[in-house]
Amino acid sequence: MKNTTISTSPSNSLLKTDMDYNLFKKILKEISKIEFLCLSGIGEPLLHPRIIDFIELARESLNNKTTIGFNSNGLLIDNRTADRLVHSGLDKIAISIDSTDLDLYAKIRRNSDLDIVLAGMDSIIKKISKTPGTRLIPGVQIVLMKDNVSFLPEMIHYFGERGVRFLIVSHMLPYDMNLESNVVYDANSEGAVAVFNKYRNEIEEKNITYNFYHEIMKKFLITKDERDAIGVIMQIMEEASFVGEYVNIRNILKREESSINEIGEIFDKTAWIADKYNMQIELPAIIPRADRRCDFIEEESIFIDTEGYIYPCYMLWHSYTSFIHGRKKFVKKMRMGDLNKQSIREIWEQRKFRKFREDVRSYNVPYCTDCNLSSCCDYVMAEDFQYDCSGNTIPCGDCLWCKGIFKCLSS
Numbered sequence: 001m002k003n004t005t006i007s008t009s010p011s012n013s014l015l016k017t018d019m020d021y022n023l024f025k026k027i028l029k030e031i032s033k034i035e036f037l038c039l040s041g042i043g044e045p046l047l048h049p050r051i052i053d054f055i056e057l058a059r060e061s062l063n064n065k066t067t068i069g070f071n072s073n074g075l076l077i078d079n080r081t082a083d084r085l086v087h088s089g090l091d092k093i094a095i096s097i098d099s100t101d102l103d104l105y106a107k108i109r110r111n112s113d114l115d116i117v118l119a120g121m122d123s124i125i126k127k128i129s130k131t132p133g134t135r136l137i138p139g140v141q142i143v144l145m146k147d148n149v150s151f152l153p154e155m156i157h158y159f160g161e162r163g164v165r166f167l168i169v170s171h172m173l174p175y176d177m178n179l180e181s182n183v184v185y186d187a188n189s190e191g192a193v194a195v196f197n198k199y200r201n202e203i204e205e206k207n208i209t210y211n212f213y214h215e216i217m218k219k220f221l222i223t224k225d226e227r228d229a230i231g232v233i234m235q236i237m238e239e240a241s242f243v244g245e246y247v248n249i250r251n252i253l254k255r256e257e258s259s260i261n262e263i264g265e266i267f268d269k270t271a272w273i274a275d276k277y278n279m280q281i282e283l284p285a286i287i288p289r290a291d292r293r294c295d296f297i298e299e300e301s302i303f304i305d306t307e308g309y310i311y312p313c314y315m316l317w318h319s320y321t322s323f324i325h326g327r328k329k330f331v332k333k334m335r336m337g338d339l340n341k342q343s344i345r346e347i348w349e350q351r352k353f354r355k356f357r358e359d360v361r362s363y364n365v366p367y368c369t370d371c372n373l374s375s376c377c378d379y380v381m382a383e384d385f386q387y388d389c390s391g392n393t394i395p396c397g398d399c400l401w402c403k404g405i406f407k408c409l410s411s
């Protein structure tokens with residue numbers, strides 16, 4: 001096990017408590033050789049009254065090469081906190097700033113204050129410059145949405161000028177149906193697009209649009225032209241099946257190629273500006289990668305919540321609903337063990353967790369998001385996922401983390 005993410009503060013303070021200091025000490029004893037310790041999960045770490053003590057203790061207990069970091073909303077970084085963080089032994093802080101425009105920021109983060117957040121960021125950067133030998137590197141995390149994507153290059157320029165050293169750019173995970181129309185990524189995967197593109201000329205010649213397809217699928221009697229159109233669709237499906245892909249015809253016909261190309265140009269410009277400022281940058285995929293790679297499993301990570309329960313990955317450490325292509329997706333948290341009863345080593349080695357990791361690493365699951373049945377499939381729409389249509393008991397078929405769409409702080 002190489003990476004540990006610990007949620008030190010609750011996501012909902014009415015239901016949970018901050019992580020106990022003794023529990024944190026117990027965890028540190030068991031992870032002395034890890035590569036990366038992340039102290040943020042869903043809540044704001046700086047709300048924890050002893051977060052700086054946690055960092056100092058972690059620095060003392062862990063290998064000197066271990067990177068310690070966390071994400072913050074930046075609202076609680078006053079001069080004193082900035083000073084303590086710079087001297088605490090922390091390596092990375094990623095402050096969430098989704099826009100540098102006051103009005104847009106206020107629209108995106110309703111209960112926040114951009115001036116306070118930027119002052120906190122500046123304060124940290126200034127203290128770093130006056131503290132030779134500090135390990136701390138300042139960064140920014142940006143959640144991309146249609147509202148802010150066109151401003152990305154100028155934001156990077158702004159952060160570069162102010163001395164930010166790294167950037168993490170992730171797509172938005174829409175927890176609310178109204179938010180889905182604001183996502184920037186297209187959920188049709190590279191594999192589906194590659195198959196579809198082979199038939200692009202025929203699709204255009206026969207004028208097969210989303211509305212046309214939607215109408216003919218409702219008809220009992222169809223014309224010759226409509227039959228020809230269905231023939232092309234069938235060819236696409238057969239080809240996809242032959243090469244082991246799925247193509248969701250409705251979703252792929254709604255795909256907006258030009259806006260995807262525009263995002264590509266924005267990303268190229270963004271990467272160029274980041275390079276100019278010598279800033280390290282992580283950009284997400286614009287469409288789901290053809291190949292899966294679950295960084296959490298490959299990098300041997302665990303996730304620990306405030307109460308000491310262990311989970312395997314970012315997707316499965318809390319229960320929530322999100323939306324993909326208009327479909328409501330339920331995620332149920334998947335506990336692998338309880339640190340109050342077992343050690344990390346015991347939980348890591350137990351059969352349930354070992355099998356989970358082996359199953360994920362086999363990457364032998366369908367990509368549900370491309371499947372034509374996804375909007376009516378009882379397996380994937382279940383509130384409490386049990387298995388997919390191939391009998392896999394891991395809920396990874398419908399995961400966009402392993403397709404490069406979401407990014408988080410890493411070493």
Ligand code: SF4
Pocket residue numbers: 366367368369371372373374377378379380388389390397
């Ligand atoms: S589980 Fe359902 S949505 Fe996923 S590939 Fe199988 S049939 Fe399609």
Ligand code: SF4
Pocket residue numbers: 294295296297312313314315316360394395396399400401402
């Ligand atoms: S593929 Fe997704 S759901 Fe599966 S372990 Fe990785 S992040 Fe979790």
